[in-house]
Amino acid sequence: MGKEPIIQVENLVAQYGEDVILDHVSFEVFTGEIFVVLGGSGCGKSTLLRHMIGLETPSSGNVTIDKVNITTCDDHARYDVLRKIGVLFQSSALIGSMTLAENIALPILEYTSLSKSAIEKIVSLKLTMVDLNGYENYFPSELSGGMKKRAGLARALALNPKILFLDEPTAGLDPITSAEIDELVLHINKSIDATMVIVTHELDSIFMIAQRVIMLDKQTKGVIAQGNPEDLKENSLNPLVRQFFNRWSKPLA
């Protein structure tokens, strides 16, 4: 695989109205790696993800996915990029009026012309992957929070995308299910060589899955650390970073 960047973010400035959330953020994600975005609540991780998948247009800067600059490309090129990515939103974002099976079949119906029975098989396969087999005909409103997360993950995986964006895939899950999701993430990463961009806070997850992390900070509105998690835990010069990885609380000022 080599170290070939698949996602490049250059001098990204993200703004909501007047509020600058991210100020000149640049980094690269390499093909096949598990890349984790960290940072305190409200520092702009979800915002970064939304800009990376082209849901928001940056005030300035560029995002390139698989050699396509999604901030400037036309709709056709964007459609092609979207086919290669899968997204799990922080709130799962399952369509409430559709059953789980219909939710997961949605991208499959759009991008393939498989028969109904074949789609059913793929759907139950994906649901089995996230341990939700048997829940095909349930509506999202009939599921628990963690089940919705897993169903959202199944939908993101529907087309075995080249790049997966997961916004807090394990938040709100019990430790066993979290560990299973982590394993699933590792498995997907190996079996279909998917590149993963994951937002998470869970230290256990980070040490288990992350190959490289970046840490965002609300004050500086940018990246304050970048690298391997074990390395950062021991050797980072930034006290905030060491604090995060070692789970120290803020010193009482």
Next chain:
Amino acid sequence: MMNTSKLPSCSFDIVEKERGALTVHIKGKMDFQSASLLIKAFSTMIKSRSPKFLTVGLEQVTYFDDYGALVLDEVKRLMGNLNHNFKIDDPHHITDKILSFINFESLNQPADKISGKTDGFVVNLGQSALVHSADTRTMISFLGSVFLSFIRILTHPKSLRISDTLVSMEKIGVNALPIVSLISFLLGFVMAFMSSLQLQQFGANIYVASLVAIGMVSELGPIMTAIVVAGRSGSAFAAEIGSMKISEEIDALTSMGFEPVLFLTAPRMIASIIVVPILTFFSDIFAILGGLVIGVFMLNLTMTSYISQTLETLTFFEITWGAMKSFVFAVIISLVGCLRGFQTRGGADAVGNAATSAVVSSIFLIILFDSFFAILRSYW
């Protein structure tokens, strides 16, 4: 779909070694893009050649995922689901990672919950009866909570959220004023015009003023205003409360110790009760203005004679009658809108349904109550 126009990233050759024994060599990627084409190609090939033994060679496959596994599973099924006539030749073990992880046989278990579409008539009938009885129960408990909220507000006036009430008054009343005025002006204009065609024949031009005044103040003004408010604000109540309901915001309010009905319904109801009669009043004025335009410019009445005829016709009783009706309509609109919001269950489409049903039910109830009023009046 754009992808079907593209060439698939995959192709295959068929080699026949001996009679009835085929080997198919697949080249390229076996992913979601090639899966359906491969399945179709295999099924036509198996149907036309009906091989006794089939080997699928994967030595040149560069990518394989569960869609590839689906293709192999389909091929196996097409070959009659027998193991002895079908072989996968996979020298590079490209399928191992995937096939170790999935098991298509285990997937054929039926799902726990049968989807409702296949239910019979009787089941559907029973279910809809249950839904209706549940709705009735919600309605009764909702009306009860509204009643209690009002008692609460009377005994503890501070429990009313004044700022919400003011915001609602602005939304229901001030923002609706332009459209209500315009519609009423045109209505008065049309009424005067149509009636003048008849009344002119008898030289009774001046009664156009009476007709517009009575017709608007006691009947059309309250109804028109109520229908506009139901469409603008009744639907908004249902949608706001409905989306709060499905995103657990109502539960959050309850858990924080708020009474959701008091918190959400009371401000909207009080705002409607205050604002709708005022809107009706404006509607009456604008309709009379519309009539005045016809009277003065078409019927050559003087402005003073038109106005004095109008004032003569409008008794105190007519005006309070109209105001009382619009009060009742305001209660109907706000109650129905909020009730439909609280009855929302499910997803985003349920919010849409709640809004629709709020408008339909309130317009129906408005007309129904208007008929009651008409009957009541004839026995007065």
